[in-house]
Amino acid sequence: MSKIVAEQLVEMLVEAGVKRVYAVTGDSLNYFNDAIRRDGRIKWIHVRHEEVGAYAAAAEAELDGFAVCAGSCGPGHVHLINGLYDAHRSHIPLLAIASTINTSEMGMDYFQETNTIKLFDDCSCYNQMIMTAEQAPRIIQTAIQHALGKKGVAVIGLPGDVSELEAVQSNISTQYFYCNPVIRPSDSELQLLAKTINESFKITLFCGIGAEKAHDQVVELSKHIKAPVGYSFRGKMSIQPDNPNEIGMTGLLGQPSAYHSMHESDLVLLLGTDFPYDKFMPVDNKIIQIDTSSERLGRRANLYMGLCGDVSDTIEALLPLVETKTDDSFLQAQLKLYSTVKENMNTYIADNGGEDNIQPEYVAHIIDKLADQNAIFTVDTGMTCVWGARFIKGTGARKMLGSFNHGSMANAMPMAIGAALAHPEKQVIAMCGDGGLSMLMGDLATVNQYKIPIKIIVFNNRALGMVKLEMEVIGLPDNETDMINPDFGMIAQAMGFQGVNVHRPEEVEGAIKDAFLHDGPVLLNIFTNPNSLAMPPKVEWKQVLGMAKSMTRLMLGGKMEEVLDTIKSNYKHLKEGL
Numbered sequence: 359m360s361k362i363v364a365e366q367l368v369e370m371l372v373e374a375g376v377k378r379v380y381a382v383t384g385d386s387l388n389y390f391n392d393a394i395r396r397d398g399r400i401k402w403i404h405v406r407h408e409e410v411g412a413y414a415a416a417a418e419a420e421l422d423g424f425a426v427c428a429g430s431c432g433p434g435h436v437h438l439i440n441g442l443y444d445a446h447r448s449h450i451p452l453l454a455i456a457s458t459i460n461t462s463e464m465g466m467d468y469f470q471e472t473n474t475i476k477l478f479d480d481c482s483c484y485n486q487m488i489m490t491a492e493q494a495p496r497i498i499q500t501a502i503q504h505a506l507g508k509k510g511v512a513v514i515g516l517p518g519d520v521s522e523l524e525a526v527q528s529n530i531s532t533q534y535f536y537c538n539p540v541i542r543p544s545d546s547e548l549q550l551l552a553k554t555i556n557e558s559f560k561i562t563l564f565c566g567i568g569a570e571k572a573h574d575q576v577v578e579l580s581k582h583i584k585a586p587v588g589y590s591f592r593g594k595m596s597i598q599p600d601n602p603n604e605i606g607m608t609g610l611l612g613q614p615s616a617y618h619s620m621h622e623s624d625l626v627l628l629l630g631t632d633f634p635y636d637k638f639m640p641v642d643n644k645i646i647q648i649d650t651s652s653e654r655l656g657r658r659a660n661l662y663m664g665l666c667g668d669v670s671d672t673i674e675a676l677l678p679l680v681e682t683k684t685d686d687s688f689l690q691a692q693l694k695l696y697s698t699v700k701e702n703m704n705t706y707i708a709d710n711g712g713e714d715n716i717q718p719e720y721v722a723h724i725i726d727k728l729a730d731q732n733a734i735f736t737v738d739t740g741m742t743c744v745w746g747a748r749f750i751k752g753t754g755a756r757k758m759l760g761s762f763n764h765g766s767m768a769n770a771m772p773m774a775i776g777a778a779l780a781h782p783e784k785q786v787i788a789m790c791g792d793g794g795l796s797m798l799m800g801d802l803a804t805v806n807q808y809k810i811p812i813k814i815i816v817f818n819n820r821a822l823g824m825v826k827l828e829m830e831v832i833g834l835p836d837n838e839t840d841m842i843n844p845d846f847g848m849i850a851q852a853m854g855f856q857g858v859n860v861h862r863p864e865e866v867e868g869a870i871k872d873a874f875l876h877d878g879p880v881l882l883n884i885f886t887n888p889n890s891l892a893m894p895p896k897v898e899w900k901q902v903l904g905m906a907k908s909m910t911r912l913m914l915g916g917k918m919e920e921v922l923d924t925i926k927s928n929y930k931h932l933k934e935g936l
Contacts, residue, residue, distance in 0.1 A: 363494045364393040366525040367455075367516075370498045371426060372399050374534050378418065378779060379403065379455075380411030381428035382437075385470075386457035386518030390428070403779065403808065405772075406800040408434055412441020412454070413769050414776030417736065417759050419445065419452045422780055423536070424506060428455035431518065432470025436477065441772070443481040444764035446511040453505055453512050454478070460519040461489060474515035483508040487515035494520070495528040502534055541650055542667040542675050551646065551663065552679035558625035558644070560688040561585040564608070564616070565669070567592035568630020568649055572670035573754075576629065577601050579673050584683045586692040588616030590633050591747050592762050598752035603689060605696040607747060608638050613703075615696035622688075625662075630669040633658055648672055703748065710863035714885040717863070718742075718817050721884055722749035724867050725787065725815060728874055731755055733785040736773040738794035739765050741823035741890075746789050768797035774812040775804060785813070785874065792818040792843050799849065805879045806854035813873050814881040816846050819888040826888075850881035860884040 380403045383391045394400050405411040408429040419425035429435030435456035445452045456474045478485045484504035488494050501512035563585050569576055573596055580587050586605045589597040598604050608616040620626050621640045628647040632654050644662040647655050655664030706719030722745035732755035737746040739761050761769040774788035795816055826836040850857025860869045873880040
């Protein structure tokens with residue numbers, strides 16, 4: 359019996375190294391599902407919501423280089439969209455199979471009909487519909503190669519009737535090419551770059567995810583030119599460890615040290631970063647940006663030079679041209695400031711809060727202290743991002759995944775699913791907000807169904823904490839940010855695995871230690887202080903004024919107790935931000 363298109367698709371996915379497909383099955387996906395079952399080399403992961411499948415696949419792809427998710431016609435593949443936006447904006451190689459209605463019904467406003475080309479056009483680097491069996495192998499191969507080559511999302515529209523057509527062999531390549539070219543600026547550009555560095559006294563390196571594989575080169579350059587090294591959130595896990603000149607992060611989640619160093623420098627080198635917060639960028643010094651994608655150059659800062667190059671390749675070619683600096687006074691000053699910043703952060707750890715008001719900084723510190731040296735962390739967008747950014751340390755083997763570019767809520771638990779299935783040998787810790795977990799809570803059932811041993815730690819502050827902060831700094835009293843939550847511990851138990859509520863600070867360390875030792879999934883529902891706020895490294899007067907206005911409005915509205923709690927919880931931040 360000849361094979362059908364669905365079987366051909368499975369064979370080509372196996373050839374690409376795919377181990378799992380994250381999806382909810384049904385109607386137009388059924389032949390694909392059955393082909394996976396009969397082949398046996400790919401595991402179908404039955405998530406409860408396709409958005410979870412997209413995030414899980416994105417996590418696997420970020421860790422291992424490629425992954426696949428799928429959604430059935432209409433609502434099924436529409437649910438993928440948020441996770442696909444996140445993956446595409448994070449430059450993650452991902453294939454989405456958007457099965458759809460039969461070709462004979464297209465254009466007739468048929469039940470569950472959508473236009474996949476229009477739908478996925480803004481969140482993909484390749485987006486085509488397979489309409490004939492002859493097209494199938496060519497589109498599949500091209501889609502996968504686009505995802506790998508352009509590091510983005512490729513979408514295949516697959517009508518249900520096409521998936522059951524008899525497959526046609528093609529003479530195109532059925533193998534995939536994982537290219538790793540050497541990319542660096544031209545010799546003349548390198549000479550000018552070296553000249554600029556040699557003529558500059560105070561230099562700061564600021565690294566992003568594009569410098570992930572250039573840790574050793576960055577550290578060597580830093581030592582050579584006596585430059586402090588800051589980093590973005592996505593760059594932290596790879597740049598922070600074994601780096602004697604690191605000075606932390608800047609940006610909304612960062613610390614004053616990196617912000618200060620960048621603004622005091624004569625020259626700032628942006629290495630593999632597309633750091634989006636231009637308000638934190640200096641404006642009165644020379645900035646040179648190096649990135650493999652030249653279209654990103656200059657869109658965040660006024661550049662002195664913009665260079666196309668891989669960070670590792672570029673630094674290796676640059677080092678022989680750069681003079682060794684002997685004056686390290688600027689570097690030492692920045693390291694001294696960073697040391698003070700870290701000392702100030704320890705005050706959050708020492709003051710661990712009270713009953714149902716546990717300081718979230720303390721919780722993050724204990725997670726960092728007890729977690730494995732090669733643990734994988736996932737963080738929800740919002741306040742848990744702040745605590746993860748500031749208190750989870752890079753070791754060189756740890757990874758941290760989050761919705762850092764798209765900024766979506768609810769990503770931590772789904773990403774943990776994908777990370778743990780791809781790497782069962784590693785500890786996977788999901789740092790969830792109560793708002794984020796509530797959005798996609800149904801997939802706790804998926805965690806139990808596949809016995810995925812993730813550790814879900816809920817920072818339950820009974821509020822949309824980041825939104826509350828956003829409102830207060832612009833002078834608005836927070837409104838409708840409070841959350842009346844269910845008992846997350848009991849919900850985990852109802853789903854079939856261990857759930858624990860943690861109300862007092864003295865319970866935190868024991869509960870986290872027990873969770874990490876437990877052979878299976880655990881959810882810790884930790885009641886954190888809802889009035890713990892995170893001040894950014896750059897505190898503007900209008901933000902202070904805005905906070906004062908919002909506090910006044912709360913007092914006039916009779917919420918004096920909340921005002922006092924906020925002031926008491928955050929007086930330390932005022933010291934840090936000055």
